[in-house]
Amino acid sequence: MTKQEVSPSVIRRLPRYYRFLGDLNAQGKERVSSNELSQALGLTASQIRQDLNCFGGFGQQGYGYHVAALRTEIGKILGVEHRRRAIVIGMGNLGRAIANHVSFQNCGCELIGLFDSNPFVAGRDLEGMPIHHTDTLDGFCHMEHPELAVLCLPEDAAPAIAQRLRTLGIRAFWNFSHADLHLDNTACAVENVYLDDSLLTLAYGLSHLGTEDRP
Amino acid sequence: MTKQEVSPSVIRRLPRYYRFLGDLNAQGKERVSSNELSQALGLTASQIRQDLNCFGGFGQQGYGYHVAALRTEIGKILGVEHRRRAIVIGMGNLGRAIANHVSFQNCGCELIGLFDSNPFVAGRDLEGMPIHHTDTLDGFCHMEHPELAVLCLPEDAAPAIAQRLRTLGIRAFWNFSHADLHLDNTACAVENVYLDDSLLTLAYGLSHLGTEDRP
DNA sequence: TAGATTGTTAATCGATTAACAATC
């Protein structure tokens, strides 16, 4: 579908475009120019046009972009219409929050299983969804064929589970543990969310406010 | 403290260095070379030396880096020894998970208050910590002077609260809402964690696996 | 000393911005 090879920096901006176009659409706005988008999103108009043109000419000279149409196109690129089957491993605070709070639907995913290795947690449920024991992962995966796993387990447990899930056919990992997943050669997609790192970065920013604000 | 102006890309790598050096230290390793670090972290040795030399010459030619000493130095740069007073606004699933799960201590922060605008939530507590009503924010801030706010509230509520907190002296925002905080001119540090965007990016990656793995 | 590995400068690469002709 993609022409050449789109750089990750571009891909990372697509969800923001998609979200903002959704807002505009909800407001009933019909057309938007790269200049308006750039103001709202804090980017340059040039960059936005450059980004969009990685995927095709969605605009029209002299007019701009049709909000609803552009949103649909970006949605297609991101694959929001998919129903990628996802499971969550680790039902601690974070796992529960992710399972409840993240709108998997809106992201082209469908949550089909929750797992925990603690026998006191497995067997219970979360908002009506049963929590399985991690021992049952193999059977579950053979039956249900999930494609994406959300890792909400302790740092030391994560790499081994990831490897195991890899052999069970899972090719995408949303990793909230601190572990650096080393899935080597094997072709999979990994997205790390290192919350502590993010907070540390913010704390650094706070310490250096005087120095760094200049715009 | 910083010499010139260190680029955000460099800062974002520091927490990873810090964390990995902690691991090495725990393993009793005394020295490490930029080459070893690069292998473990998937970077180039050059980049690691370049990064570290933004802050000073922590290494020794022919030897490498002293693990414990380097860790301490990076910790100082990140400010892990601070006790930045932090509050969480919004005690839904996500707010509760963040409050419980993130180690504020390790990140140079201290959690001193929880807030929610729902009167049925305010008045309760989380792991022994009382949840206040957001109406009491002004008084609380004047008394306790928090410096950092974690925003776990709905998209539409976030910008207004952020503005208000700004006037109450808070200069750092860890934003989990989808809102693009526009804190304009005012000098503050913002770190956005857009979970849905992250999942969308991963889903995109999953769709394009065939195309993009090449290394 | 000889070997290793840093600190640092120079070269490369990629991403962002600017400019402008194409065109609606």
Next chain:
DNA sequence: TAGATTGTTAATCGATTAACAATC
């Protein structure tokens, strides 16, 4: 048509990588 705004090429900027002299 004239005005606006895109698509796209060229210029700039910054970040990563390579190379090597300094030095432990």
